[in-house]
Amino acid sequence: MDFYGVQGHHVLKAIVALLGFSLLVFFVKLYRIRSKMMGLPGPPYHPIFGHIPVAIKMAQSLPQDVHPHHFWYWLRNEYNLGSFFYFDVWPMGPPTLIICDAEIADQVTVKNSLDKHPMVKEYLKQHLGLDNMAAANGTVWRKARTVYNPGFAMSHLMTVIASIVDDMETFNEILGEHADNDQPLELEAVAMKLSFDVIGRLVLDTSLNSQRTSDELVDAFRRQLQYLSSANTWSSPFVGLNPIRNRAIAKNSAVIDKCLGAILDSRYAASAEKQTKRKRSMLDVAFKTYNDEYKLDNSAGMDASFRQMTIDQIRTFVFAGHDTISTTIAMLFYFLHHNPSVRDSLIAELNAVFPATSSNPSTSAATAAKIRADPYVLNALPYTTATIKETLRLFPPANTVRVGTPDSFITDPATNTQYPTHDWVVWPDSYVIGRDEQYYPEPLRFAPERWLPASEASRVQSDGSPWPIPPAGAFRAFERGPRNCIGAEFGMLEVKVVAAMCVREYEFVPGFKEGDACVDGEPCYQMLFGSAKPKGSVPGKMVRVKKG
Ligand code: HEM
Numbered sequence: 280m281d282f283y284g285v286q287g288h289h290v291l292k293a294i295v296a297l298l299g300f301s302l303l304v305f306f307v308k309l310y311r312i313r314s315k316m317m318g319l320p321g322p323p324y325h326p327i328f329g330h331i332p333v334a335i336k337m338a339q340s341l342p343q344d345v346h347p348h349h350f351w352y353w354l355r356n357e358y359n360l361g362s363f364f365y366f367d368v369w370p371m372g373p374p375t376l377i378i379c380d381a382e383i384a385d386q387v388t389v390k391n392s393l394d395k396h397p398m399v400k401e402y403l404k405q406h407l408g409l410d411n412m413a414a415a416n417g418t419v420w421r422k423a424r425t426v427y428n429p430g431f432a433m434s435h436l437m438t439v440i441a442s443i444v445d446d447m448e449t450f451n452e453i454l455g456e457h458a459d460n461d462q463p464l465e466l467e468a469v470a471m472k473l474s475f476d477v478i479g480r481l482v483l484d485t486s487l488n489s490q491r492t493s494d495e496l497v498d499a500f501r502r503q504l505q506y507l508s509s510a511n512t513w514s515s516p517f518v519g520l521n522p523i524r525n526r527a528i529a530k531n532s533a534v535i536d537k538c539l540g541a542i543l544d545s546r547y548a549a550s551a552e553k554q555t556k557r558k559r560s561m562l563d564v565a566f567k568t569y570n571d572e573y574k575l576d577n578s579a580g581m582d583a584s585f586r587q588m589t590i591d592q593i594r595t596f597v598f599a600g601h602d603t604i605s606t607t608i609a610m611l612f613y614f615l616h617h618n619p620s621v622r623d624s625l626i627a628e629l630n631a632v633f634p635a636t637s638s639n640p641s642t643s644a645a646t647a648a649k650i651r652a653d654p655y656v657l658n659a660l661p662y663t664t665a666t667i668k669e670t671l672r673l674f675p676p677a678n679t680v681r682v683g684t685p686d687s688f689i690t691d692p693a694t695n696t697q698y699p700t701h702d703w704v705v706w707p708d709s710y711v712i713g714r715d716e717q718y719y720p721e722p723l724r725f726a727p728e729r730w731l732p733a734s735e736a737s738r739v740q741s742d743g744s745p746w747p748i749p750p751a752g753a754f755r756a757f758e759r760g761p762r763n764c765i766g767a768e769f770g771m772l773e774v775k776v777v778a779a780m781c782v783r784e785y786e787f788v789p790g791f792k793e794g795d796a797c798v799d800g801e802p803c804y805q806m807l808f809g810s811a812k813p814k815g816s817v818p819g820k821m822v823r824v825k826k827g
Pocket residue numbers: 395412413414424478595596597599600601603604607671675676677678679680755756757758761762763764765766767769770771
């Protein structure tokens with residue numbers, strides 16, 4: 280048989296040769312990867328299949344939808360692994376070095392901050408653009424961080440708090456409607472709309488009002504987020520090839536660009552005038568830093584590459600900020616339900632700082648008034664801060680993934696031996712470190728007292744001895760070093776406002792059922808959905824707290 284004049288047996292030979300070559304490349308790579316693992320610490324290793332047999336056992340022991348945080352915790356416990364270990368399931372996933380020790384984690388993030396792994400850019404580029412701060416490295420990252428750092432400074436955040444309190448009042452009302460109608464809710468999903476509104480205030484100085492209405496920009500963002508869950512290397516490496524999915528992402532992206540571009544252009548034109556006013560949006564702050572740095576004059580119009588970079592960064596702030604905060608809010612309510620004595624202590628602090636008054640008999644109204652008058656009061660809530668930190672310790676919603684290099688090694692502090700990072704995805708794991716008994720006695724106990732200042736008398740364990748002070752590197756919910764979370768202070772402030780305005784008026788009753796899948800006995804485990812999200816978005820009911 281002829282194919283366009285080429286004889287059939289030639290075609291067959293070409294196919295066989297191609298297949299043979301591909302197999303050769305595959306086996307050479309397999310050999311190279313497997314031989315790198317020899318002598319490195321990790322679970323039981325098969326010279327051909329690597330850790331795939333272990334991964335199969337792990338998959339049988341955990342629900343299918345778990346976040347990789349649970350993989351690393353399970354492996355460490357199951358095989359009694361130490362402060363770090365290597366895990367190689369290639370070609371099912373990239374060979375990974377998991378760090379479970381505070382000091383070693385600091386070696387790759389603080390002392391020598393390794394670049395973000397290219398797979399982060401690969402994963403995020405369709406959603407956030409190529410220059411997004413979360414995935415960029417080198418000068419692109421440095422420029423973005425320099426432009427936006429002033430917008431996240433505490434002095435600037437405090438100018439935004441009053442408008443955020445408006446959104447919080449809406450959130451409080453919505454919780455009340457759910458309680459009064461006895462309606463089940465997914466708490467994280469309800470809190471996510473609040474997060475969109477709050478980020479809109481911070482970044483765009485706009486009321487998106489997505490808690491009550493639909494908005495073209497927010498709707499496009501929300502549609503876009505649906506495509507995140509399947510886009511992870513572990514579940515399906517082929518998902519990025521789906522043309523229907525890619526078209527939908529491109530369409531949403533165009534809507535987001537259009538909406539943000541319109542806001543940007545009008546703000547840029549008005550920014551010169553706004554710089555004289557006290558309250559400025561993050562965009563105004565960014566424009567000023569940019570203009571100062573490049574000695575530009577607004578009237579010349581915005582440089583096209585700066586415009587695209589700005590759109591990418593705003594997308595990044597929405598992406599990085601919306602669900603990390605909503606997860607933290609939902610998990611705070613969840614942990615408070617299971618720890619009534621913590622709830623009592625939290626309420627005691629809030630009552631002392633934000634008492635109801637004759638002019639504002641409801642605690643939320645009194646709190647809103649006090650925060651509007653003096654936003655810095657939010658920095659004087661040690662127990663509330665401790666409760667949020669404890670929530671983040673047990674349920675860190677995000678993590679970093681770095682790339683190893685030929686000249687960077689980790690050093691085991693116990694032996695002073697160096698181990699390679701080159702060709703490994705480097706994953707310092709905040710979840711495993713946050714549950715390590717050497718830093719946190721009774722690690723599974725929700726005990727905010729461990730975060731209180733050393734001078735606080737209540738900073739004691741059940742046996743009366745003081746909680747040990749964990750090393751700084753053991754709390755990594757916002758990561759550490761130059762690539763730490765730019766929105767950490769803002770995230771803490773927002774959750775504090777929720778706690779102050781809502782916890783005394785509503786209690787959340789989780790709705791997990793007998794027989795629901797659990798991880799370590801916990802039905803509300805972490806799932807992979809962009810970030811580490813709580814199972815089922817934390818289903819349950821809101822109940823009004825009885826007065827008196
Ligand atoms: C409770 C809330 C939050 C948590 C737990 C959290 C956690 C984190 C973590 C762990 C990282 C490191 C990620 C990595 O290395 O890939 C990170 C980075 C980042 N976060 Fe947050 N975040 C929170 C809120 C926010 C908010 C509100 C914003 C913005 C409005 C934000 C913006 C960012 C950005 C832009 C980065 C990348 C920074 C860089 O690489 O220089 N985050 N966050």
